[in-house]
Amino acid sequence: MALSLFAGSAGNAATLLEPTLHLKPQGVEGGGGRVALTLDACGGKTDTRILSALVDNRIPATIFVTGIWLKRNAEAVGIMRAHPDLFELENHGGRHIPAVDTPQKIYGIRSAGSPDAVQAEVESGAAALAGAGGPAPRWFRGATAEYSPSAIGMIRRLGFKIAGFSVNGDGGSLLGAKETARRIGAAKDGDVIIAHINQPTHAAGEGVVQGLLALKQKGMTFVRLDDAEGIGNDGTTD
Numbered sequence: 001m002a003l004s005l006f007a008g009s010a011g012n013a014a015t016l017l018e019p020t021l022h023l024k025p026q027g028v029e030g031g032g033g034r035v036a037l038t039l040d041a042c043g044g045k046t047d048t049r050i051l052s053a054l055v056d057n058r059i060p061a062t063i064f065v066t067g068i069w070l071k072r073n074a075e076a077v078g079i080m081r082a083h084p085d086l087f088e089l090e091n092h093g094g095r096h097i098p099a100v101d102t103p104q105k106i107y108g109i110r111s112a113g114s115p116d117a118v119q120a121e122v123e124s125g126a127a128a129l130a131g132a133g134g135p136a137p138r139w140f141r142g143a144t145a146e147y148s149p150s151a152i153g154m155i156r157r158l159g160f161k162i163a164g165f166s167v168n169g170d171g172g173s174l175l176g177a178k179e180t181a182r183r184i185g186a187a188k189d190g191d192v193i194i195a196h197i198n199q200p201t202h203a204a205g206e207g208v209v210q211g212l213l214a215l216k217q218k219g220m221t222f223v224r225l226d227d228a229e230g231i232g233n234d235g236t237t238d
């Protein structure tokens with residue numbers, strides 16, 4: 001009896017996907033390769049170590065912002081808007097709720113839990129960006145970067161490409177500086193790096209800067225997602 005109840009409840013939870021994203025191979029001989037840096041601004045504040053390093057070293061980045069973060073970080077948004085050649089702002093949802101349409105927890109965060117709630121998360125994130133001025137977002141990345149397969153289809157029908165990644169740079173901002181720098185510094189041609197720009201007190205942020213400077217020194221080119229043809233799996237970009 002207990003076993004069948006357990007099987008029943010497990011059957012309701014969707015199998016989650018964590019899609020990857022790569023850039024189309026550059027195909028330029030002698031080039032140092034190119035990578036896309038994506039930084040999530042889930043909530044909280046702004047890591048000015050990273051923001052300053054990007055501006056000072058002219059490193060372009062795609063920033064995934066939530067409605068929550070936009071409201072609380074007007075100064076950082078102003079800096080990003082002042083450098084449209086460097087920063088592309090994309091949709092990380094209205095309230096940082098995982099885009100999973102069945103009720104379950106992912107890394108301790110409660111999922112949206114229904115198709116309507118997934119749609120509300122995606123649309124409220126886009127509305128928050130529109131309200132903050134600037135171009136309409138074309139990419140979506142849900143909180144935790146995990147999705148139910150049906151949510152992926154829904155997000156695509158709402159007109160967004162879904163931003164996976166190929167290098168987990170900072171382990172949810174929880175890694176130390178050294179390991180973060182090592183992971184980011186090891187990125188190869190075509191990689192899409194994910195890290196966070198909303199945890200100014202974490203050691204990982206220092207590692208993000210070190211890793212990026214190492215890549216730049218190696219001659220790597222940085223592109224935003226809108227500047228490159230990203231190829232995702234699980235139906236996230238095609």
Ligand SMILES: [Zn+2]
Binds near residue numbers: 040041143
């Ligand atoms: Zn996030």
